[in-house]
Amino acid sequence: MAKANSKDEEKLFSGILRLNAKVMGLIMGLLLGLVIFIATNWLVIKGGHIDPSGKYVVGPHLRLLSQYFIGYRVSFLGSIIGFGYGFAIGTLSGALIGWIYNKIVDFRN
Amino acid sequence: MQESSGNSDPKKIIIIGGGPAGLTAAYQLHKLDKKAIVIEKDEVVGGISRTVNYKNYLFDIGGHRFFTKIKAANDMWKEVLSDDMLHRSRLSRIYYNNKFFYYPLRPLNALSGLGLWNSSMILISYLYSHIFPYKDEETFEQWVSNRFGKRLYNTFFKTYTEKVWGIPCSEIRAEWAAQRIKGLSLLSAIRNALIKQNQEQKGKAVIKTLIDSFDYPKFGPGMMWQAVADIVQGNGSQVRLGADVETILWDRESRKVEAIEIRANGRQELVSGTDFISSMPVRELIQKFKPSVPDEVLKAANNLNYRDFLTVALIVNKPELFPDNWIYIHDPRVRLGRAQNFKNWSSHMVPDQNKTCVGLEYFCFEGDDLWNMPDRDLIELGKKEMEKLGLLKASDVEDGSVVRMPKAYPAYDSKYREMLDIIRRFLDGVANLQVVGRNGMHRYNNQDHSMLTAMLAVENIYGAEHDLWNVNVEQEYHEERKEEITEAPEELIPDSAIIRAFSRMDKLGFATALGTVSGLLIFMATLWLVIKGGEVVGPNLRLLSQYFIGYSVTVKGAFIGMGYSFMWGFLFGWLFAYLRNVSLAFYIYRVKKKTELLSFSDFLDHF
Structure with missing residues (x-):
């Protein structure tokens, strides 16, 4: 067993993780898109307040x-638009992180 | 000298040894509609897996549970015995320091038996051994101490192991302990942990352990091998009992075995064949080569050692003695190693349900004082020791019998590996001879592994190229069977996926x-x-x-x-x-x- 285990350990610990840039992009895109979608709708559900000028304001920040x-904008339609933007930026960022990471791993090994 | 040959098949296959390996080879040939000649030295088949009949009381040479992860072996057991296979619950305990410990250990029982202080010290010793392990794991003592702690080793391993092997644990190779635990490859362990986790999340039970239960033939393991012998003989194969192989005749030029000389019923016979499968102890096999093998190989064979074994069966005039299937006797005051209660394996093992038959297992060396002790004295020793342990009253024992089993365990001593490598290199060069089984390969194969080596050897005769020496090394083996999972674990999570997922991130x-x-x-x-x-x-x-x-x-x-x-x-x-x-x-x-x-x-x- 000792021999088998040391072989297994060698296999496990000698390998360097590779990222799948497309999957990484998809995951980050979905995450960021969802964060914006939920954050927007949360504020929509919570409702806004009337500012000193008498305007009804939802989620000014x-x-x-x-x-x-x-x-x-901070509305239900805005949350869908925000999801789209978030998804696009998340996907690009995630894919870029994966791509750069893999390039560096290739370079270093 | 009389000559006998196999059958009309162009291949004449000779199998030396009528134990599980030899008979499995014959059975596999029978399934291919081929015939073989099985040469068995003893008068009964089954080797160490035989069942002895003494006045209709049946007992094993050691207890032989039937469980395996090797499908082919399991299928064969089912094919041969079908309804005669019982499914048994297991109960076994360790007798240590005048107390009984359930084995596998149960926490409360272990705690009460060992005491709070001792249990704490075991825990501390376990932690210590993980922080400061032995750097070299050469010996059994170092291997076990590194994994379980020195104190647990002294409590549950040292005395019993030394009884089994007759040498200090510091002289037993770590490899023996390592080989005993199969299925512990790191990748398998991770895979099992992941599958278990996944199944638990889905609310499914995953692993039913066969540590707690096992299959057992109604009339003992000998029933299985007798049935196999009957089947192959029914198909025209021969099973020659009481036939001692005297010489292996081989040709140095062609590097092929041509025939074997056997002695049966006082007559010498020449049995020729085209292919030979041997499960006889490899030391004897090498010694019997004619012309003799190179000196280096012969010397290596002479250096292989074995541990022998004898069973004292006692017939006790009591319907119940103890509930266990068997008890490990760690107590150093007695020489007894293990006590089997065969009635608890199968009630069919005793003809009278008001009586019990226990098998007392003594580990010894052929020729030592125990081995040479007259049967009557051995029976008295057994009675005395069992009474000392409080397991029976000597006056209740009404009869007894002794069976000696030479070469029960191939010894993994300090030089065996080197010696076996020399022999293996030589045997690899003998084209038509394959060695199988426990003693045939000088490897601590269990019944199922011995069977597998024989199955693969038969396939090799018909063109396959299996390396028999890899069986029990590569084969995953531990007493678990994933009964709820239909796919093989390797298919669920392949090694490559585990390696990818667990690789280091840069x-x-x-x-x-x-x-x-x-x-x-x-x-x-x-x-x-x-x-x-x-x-x-x-x-x-x-x-x-x-x-x-x-x-x-x-x-x-x-x-x-x-x-x-x-x-x-x-x-x-x-x-x-x-x-x-x-x-x-x-x-x-x-x-x-x-x-x-x-x-x-x-x-x-x-x-």
């Missing part, structure tokens, strides 16, 4: 995302 | 990747606002300057932010990869240690 995500 | 690679992407995101976010412009540019993003000193929503700030972000992303990525590697390594370590520790629960069963 999250709304700042519209600086980057054109068309985004 | 910390620098992940840190750089995460840092780069984080840096780019901040850079672009900043630059986007700068390009968009406005009266006040990025008042909210500018808040980052609280953390990134010098940062602003400008082109220059975009570079500064990218630098900071890269640094934090890098640190976070490195830490993530580090923690991921550490937690997986810890998981692997935990699975390994747990599996090793669990192996304690069936360790003694392999003796």
Whole structure:
């Protein structure tokens, strides 16, 4: 067993993890998309408040995302738009992380 | 000299030995509609798996449970015995320090038997052995101490192992202990842990352990091998009992065995064949080669040693003695190693249900005082020792019988490996001779492994190229069967998937990747606002300057932010990869240690 185990340990510990860039991108895209979708809808469900100028305001801080995500607002429709943006950015970032990681692993080994 | 030949088949297959391996080979040939000649030295078949009949009281040479992970062996048992196979619950205990311990151990019973102080010391010793293990694992003592702790080794392993082998544990090779525990490959352990976890999450029971139950033929294991002998003889094969192989005639030039000389009924016969399968002790096999094998090989064979064994069967005028199938006797005050209660294996083993038949197992060397002791004295010794242990009253014993079994255990002493390698190299060069079984390969094969070697040997005769020496090395083996899982575990989670999932993450690679992407995101976010412009540019993003000193929503700030972000992303990525590697390594370590520790629960069963 000692021999078999040391062989197994060698197999386990000599290998370096490779990331699947596409899967990594998909996961990060879904995660980021969902985070924005849920965060937006949470504020929508919670409701807003009337500001001193008499305007009904929902999620003034999250709304700042519209600086980057054109068309985004804190509403149900906005949450779907936000999901799309989040998914796109998450996917690109995740895939890029996976790709860079794999390149570095290839370079180092 | 009379000559006999096999049959009309162009291949004439001669099988030396009528134990599980030899008879399995004959049975496999029978299934291929081929005939063989089985040469057995004794007057009964079954080898060490025989069942002895003494005045209709049946007893084994040691207890032989029928359980296996080898499907082919299990199928054969079922084919041959079908309804005559009983499924039995197991109860066995260890007798140590005047107390009985359930084996496999039960926590409360062990705690009450050992006492709080001793149990605590065992725990401390276990931890100590893991922090400061023996660096070299050469001996049995070192191997067991490293896994279970020195104190547990002294309590449950030392005396019994030394009884079995007759030499100090410090002289027994660690390899023997390692081979006794199969199925403990790290990958298998991880796979099992993952499957178990997955099944538990789904609310399914996964592993039914055969440590707690086993199959057993109604009239003992001899029934199985007698049935096999009858089947193959019914198909035209011969099973020659009382036939002692005297010479192996081989041709040095062609490196082939041509015939064997046997002595049966006082007459010498020449049995020629085209293919030979031998399960006789490899030491004897080599010694019987004519012309003689090279000196180096002969010397190696002469250096192989065996442990022998005798059973004293006592017929006791009591319907019940103890509830166990068998009891391990660790007590150093007696020479008895193990006590079997055959009625608890199968009620068919005794003709009168008001009586009990116990088998007392003594480990010895052929020719030592125990071996040479007259049967009457051995029966008296058995009665005296059983009374001393409180297991029976000598006055209740009404009869007894003794069976001696030479070469029951191939010895894994300090030189056996080197010697066996020399022999193996020689035998590999003899084209038409294959060695199988426990003594045939000088390997501590159990019944199922012996059977498998024989099955593969038959396939080799017909063109396959199996390496028989890999059986019991590569074969996963421990007393578990995944009955709820239809697919093989290897198919559920292949080795390659485990290796991929548990491989080390490159910390620098992940840190750089995460840092780069984080840096780019901040850079672009900043630059986007700068390009968009406005009266006040990025008042909210500018808040980052609280953390990134010098940062602003400008082109220059975009570079500064990218630098900071890269640094934090890098640190976070490195830490993530580090923690991921550490937690997986810890998981692997935990699975390994747990599996090793669990192996304690069936360790003694392999003796």
